[in-house]
Amino acid sequence: MNDTIIIIYLGIIAGGILLSLIRMFLGPTAADRAVAVDTITTTIVALLVILAFVFNRYIYLDVSLVYGLLSFVGLCAIARFMEGGF
Amino acid sequence: MDFSLLWDYALLQDLWKGDSDMELVGVIVTGIGVVFLFLGNFGILRLPDVYNRIQAGTKCTTFGTFFTTIGIGIIQPEWFWKCLLIAMFVLVTNPISSHAIARASNKSGVSLCDRSVVDQTKEFEERKEA
Numbered sequence: 001m002n003d004t005i006i007i008i009y010l011g012i013i014a015g016g017i018l019l020s021l022i023r024m025f026l027g028p029t030a031a032d033r034a035v036a037v038d039t040i041t042t043t044i045v046a047l048l049v050i051l052a053f054v055f056n057r058y059i060y061l062d063v064s065l066v067y068g069l070l071s072f073v074g075l076c077a078i079a080r081f082m083e084g085g086f
Numbered sequence: 087m088d089f090s091l092l093w094d095y096a097l098l099q100d101l102w103k104g105d106s107d108m109e110l111v112g113v114i115v116t117g118i119g120v121v122f123l124f125l126g127n128f129g130i131l132r133l134p135d136v137y138n139r140i141q142a143g144t145k146c147t148t149f150g151t152f153f154t155t156i157g158i159g160i161i162q163p164e165w166f167w168k169c170l171l172i173a174m175f176v177l178v179t180n181p182i183s184s185h186a187i188a189r190a191s192n193k194s195g196v197s198l199c200d201r202s203v204v205d206q207t208k209e210f211e212e213r214k215e216a
Contacts, residue, residue, distance in 0.1 A: 005113060005117075009120045012123075013120060013123055015124065015127075016123055016127030016128065017127065019127045019131040020127040020130045020131065023130050029136065029191070029196050031136045031190070031194070031196050032136055032139065034187055035136065035140050035184075036130055036139075036143075038183060038187065039143040042143075042147040042151055042180060045176060046123055046151040046155060049154060049155050050116070050154065052165075061169065065172050065175065068176055068179065069175070069179075072179040072180075075186070075187060076186050078187070078190075079183070079186035079187045080190070082187075083190040083193050
């Protein structure tokens with residue numbers, strides 16, 4: 001995998017995260033911000049897999065898996081809170 | 087960054103002379119995933135409503151994460167099963183969390199945008215009351 005290709009891919013992903021970050025600061029309701037954070041975390045799971053390949057570290061895949069698990073649990077807690085549950 | 091390298095012929099030759107042909111397949115699959123990730127994040131910024139944003143964000147990022155992870159697994163064949171595990175995990179948990187957040191935003195009273203045509207949950211509530 002060429003270095004140029006890796007830099008282009010990482011740049012595209014960084015631009016996407018920036019767009020979602022604008023929505024997170026701008027969003028009118030709390031649900032907008034929660035959805036933006038969910039999208040950012042799912043994007044970062046893919047970004048960590050690419051970084052594992054770039055730095056050639058197998059352990060980053062575990063980090064990515066745990067990151068996705070924590071994001072899922074956190075978003076379910078936020079949804080439960082917005083619903084008026086607990 | 088110099089984007090003229092994108093259509094450079096030497097770069098294509100360099101790719102073809104990689105370790106194997108599977109590496110080129112992995113690069114292309116990863117590129118498809120990265121483009122879909124960008125489109126999902128763009129939809130989050132652009133669409134008018136919470137429910138439309140949930141649709142764009144969840145569908146595109148699930149597809150993009152799946153393809154990016156499988157592409158890296160094709161490039162590095164000894165990591166393939168771990169990458170498949172991450173992809174399957176995202177494929178299972180992402181729709182669940184998006185469904186939970188959509189249900190919560192509907193129950194907490196977030197209204198649809200004014201260009202919406204039909205609201206079937208409201209019709210269902212009215213039919214249940216009648």
